[in-house]
Amino acid sequence: MRRVATAATGESAAVRWILIGVAVFFLGLFIFLPLAIVFSEAFAKGLGVYWASLRTPDALSAIRLTLLAAGIAVPLNLVFGVAAAWAIGKFEFAGKSLLITLIDLPFSVSPVVSGLIYVLLFGFQGLLGPWLARHDLQVIFAVPGIVLATIFVTFPFVARELIPLLQAQGQEEEEAAIALGASGWQTFFRVSLPNIKWGLLYGVILCNARAMGEFGAVSVVSGHIRGRTNTMPLHVEILYNEYQFAAAFAVASLLALLALATLVAKTVVEWRARRQLAESALWNGEAV
């Protein structure tokens, strides 16, 4: 069977090798080469310099800020994403498609524009600026602005991942749990959550990767104050512009490592999540 299919649908050996060669070439040129360069540049002046440039106060502060922003944005978007996906996936209500569109908004708006929105809202010349200034609150060019921008940009990841999963599962199991006397929270934690855990984890991983790597929106609201409002991506840019290549690449290598870890985690979780979705489909399909 397999041989027949190959003969009928396959290409000649030459075409196959050319296609594979082109794919490998582009993959190497655009993915592996840059990755290799990041690490080789980072270690160009030796391990000592690499280590030292990660331990400057500015670099440490950038790492801390990035972790803080992600540490706030990811849990918030986790809660929001589950709540929104829950509402959309399990209930019918007016304005549902509008809500879906709104959730997608951060994907369709340029990050720079979303950063700008916050400047226009909270900046000194902005809508709420005077009020904030009177109360001695600073949002723009400060940590709150960075967190807000990060939350906005990573808004859709969890919800987007869960909506199809929850829709596929229907709500019979929840109804069964309630009829058996479970409370709302018990139903959520014992029945709903286990059914979506892989999809949820997948969304969280993507959300986290974006939160830590975000440049555009954060760049607009940050003001690039060293040691105070610099995140890792911004710190890389500053170092690079100052011709401190080894230091810039050292910080960049951390982001690259994060990307690699994300990729591995994503692959594992994606596999499990897809199986869960397929199981749901099979489960429902079989029952109908």
Place this chain on the structure above:
Amino acid sequence: MSIEAQNITKKFGQFTALDNVSLEIPSGELVALLGPSGSGKTTLLRIIAGLEFADSGTVLFDGEDTTDQTARDRRVGFVFQHYALFRHMTVFENIAFGLRVRPRSMRPSKEKIRAKVDELLKLIQLKNLAGRYPSQLSGGQRQRVALARALAVEPSVLLLDEPFGSLDAKVRLELRRWLRQLHDEVHITSVFVTHDQDEALEVSDRIAVMNEGRIEQVGSPDEVYHRPITPFVYNFLGNVNLFHGRINEDEDTPAIHDAATGDLVYVRPHLLEIHRQPNGGANFRATIKHINSAGPLVKIEALTEWGAPVHVELSQEKFGELQLAKDEAVFIIPKELKVFHKKVV
């Protein structure tokens, strides 16, 4: 526990699912809600369970108003059409769920839960499958687990939504006899929804026949089958021949005279006799068009003298005696007619 639904009305947008429906279910009975799809039977069941709320009307459990109680408070056992087992839990965990989610003060001890689940596993004859996941079970096994899970919380009412709807014919037959047996042992007030008249006739103590959001008739299987009060009930419970005719009330067995404007006359196929001679009494002529003699009964399609198709069922024995052939002209004598006068309809 007795259940009483009073004047229940439920609309989904423009569609009226239930139109002022009232139904009384005495304690300990097994009642079937029978009707075609879209007749409102599942909606009524879900309203009784508290999974759906009526636009108007009340549901009483033992005379107590439960209208504002949720499914959680009503303590009903509900068995879903597609089982709705928790897919990430084993059979054991599924059955134990209702006991494990109880508030601490009311929760039985671990040993008690285990004993209860074991007892139920024995009841559904799946003792050796306690550690399996639902996806590893057959449809019939899943359905039994769903039933055990509902019974674990010792509900005062058991509600089943098309319990055998998605099973194949043989398992279905087996399971419905098992359900009847179970009910005879446990005696819990039970309501089940079905669109299968055989299932309703075989299993239940009483049947409520539903159509287009209303209850057409409530009665024992015998009553609804032999003394249907509306044409719909007669039609839905078994095969029928429908004639339009004028009926002469003076005669014992009224004759059928075809007339488009006449009353509705129903005859079940097995209550028609075929004769070669017009044996006196009411009869009409027909020509045999098709004979199907496979199965316990011989099914004959014929065309009446006024050109309407008519179905007759004969025993194999009778058919053997008559030696009927295709295209033969015969006389058909109705043994029993059911007449619904136009004004009633």
